[in-house]
């Protein structure tokens with residue numbers, strides 16, 4: 001179906017909004033009156049700009065407080081409407097949205113509302129304009145779609161139809177049975193369809209609508225179920241996004257428009273209107289790639305964690321550090337000095353790397369060049385919204401490009417290999433790095449990626465739709481200097497877990513942009529002791545935390561004291577326990593050691609405030 005977006009959904013001046021919408025592939029726009037009023041362009045110039053960009057103006061909106069008013073006031077409303085119809089003629093817009101009245105002068109009289117809307121439609125018809133009547137969820141007398149439709153039906157004029165807005169409908173009643181009436185409306189009388197999702201919240205509906213709408217798939221409403229009813233009705237018009245959102249108002253229009261278009265691509269797929277390449281769900285984490293100008297401290301940290309430097313990239317300053325199935329690439333190339341230490345790329349084990357990249361491309365993810373240099377193995381990779389590069393990997397699978405082919409085993413005898421095979425801390429370790437010692441690390445448990453403040457919802461939708469991961473509920477975590485939101489996306493067996501976070505506020509502070517790599521062990525106490533014995537420093541946790549743990553859970557003799565001594569945090573639910581501890585932070589990055597009971601699906605969210613406070617203690621005061 002055609003796609004459209006309301007200018008109110010994007011930030012910037014009208015021309016910036018239009019450009020962003022066109023670039024993201026929208027077919028049309030709803031011009032919001034305020035955007036037009038504030039524009040230095042004449043209506044004719046706006047019309048021409050839209051035409052140049054290949055955008056139709058699908059709706060002009062809103063017209064307010066028209067119907068069910070005393071006759072003299074209605075006359076003034078008609079005069080106001082006529083002005084707007086002339087404006088729309090100049091603009092080349094043929095449909096106007098009329099919201100149900102919120103005026104204290106409006107009376108509760110459907111017959112009067114129908115009569116006056118019919119008069120308005122007669123006037124509009126003379127200009128070749130159609131009127132789409134929408135029930136605002138907080139309308140004074142008309143607040144439901146079925147009520148608005150009854151009035152439109154009673155008015156019975158070809159230039160009068162209804163506008164369905166998913167927010168107003170689902171915010172009032174999301175029971176699937178309440179939506180069945182939509183399919184009963186003749187499709188040609190649904191003049192317009194506005195789509196918006198929203199997180200489920202208990203708050204005043206007007207505030208909810210004006211500040212918290214989001215794109216389909218980013219909130220808690222069943223937009224697909226709603227859309228199925230609209231399609232059943234026979235609606236033929238555009239799918240138009242109308243999203244009032246405080247974050248999107250501030251964020252750059254270009255990426256927001258892409259996020260918006262992606263939401264519609266996914267929505268259309270979910271109701272069977274389109275069939276893009278299917279998601280190829282990743283089956284594991286092949287590697288995490290750090291870029292760092294600080295090769296020594298990072299190498300020392302990896303070595304203390306029990307990693308062995310097993311290989312080096314043939315063409316680039318990239319080392320592979322390995323332990324069990326956990327692989328960390330340490331890239332000290334040119335980008336490192338510019339960006340400091342950060343997690344720049346993630347290798348995801350993929351059953352079909354090329355298919356995964358096709359899916360990503362179809363959903364507007366930026367596809368990265370397959371080869372960085374002519375010698376490199378061609379790898380499929382895309383950029384996530386935060387810029388993290390996602391490589392679709394086929395590690396050790398014959399017949400498919402294997403990233404490990406770009407690496408040569410580290411050679412202990414090679415005098416040009418300054419770090420030596422185990423890094424600067426020690427001699428060659430002759431044990432097999434794929435066989436972790438007791439208390440060793442088996443694999444990457446999860447990756448935690450802090451998103452730019454305005455891309456949290458986009459990131460969750462991206463990882464779900466592009467990668468086919470499932471999203472858990474978002475959790476709020478108190479940080480001493482603000483609130484952190486976190487939402488995990490995972491595959492079904494938990495072999496890929498990514499915790500997406502967003503920091504308290506826009507800030508240049510590395511701590512607020514922290515990323516971490518959580519490493520799985522079967523024996524955290526031993527792992528923590530070994531790390532310490534190898535010179536590693538664990539994040540110290542306050543004694544108060546352990547007093548609280550003692551109150552909440554029963555521990556075996558001495559266990560709590562051991563946790564206290566090592567800085568081990570503990571959480572438990574019906575699915576088992578989660579034990580974890582943290583290393584110090586280098587640049588944006590720290591490591592977590594995790595011992596997860598098999599059924600446990602959490603990330604220690606309950607402990608996060610304590611961990612965050614402890615990390616702040618170690619950072620300079622602002």
Ligand SMILES: O=C(O)c1ccc(O)c(O)c1
Nearest residue numbers: 062099134165209210242
């Ligand atoms: O919040 C509002 O006033 C408003 C205006 C126009 C709409 O289409 C809408 O859904 C809400």
Ligand SMILES: [Mg+2]
Nearest residue numbers: 134165194242
């Ligand atoms: Mg609306």
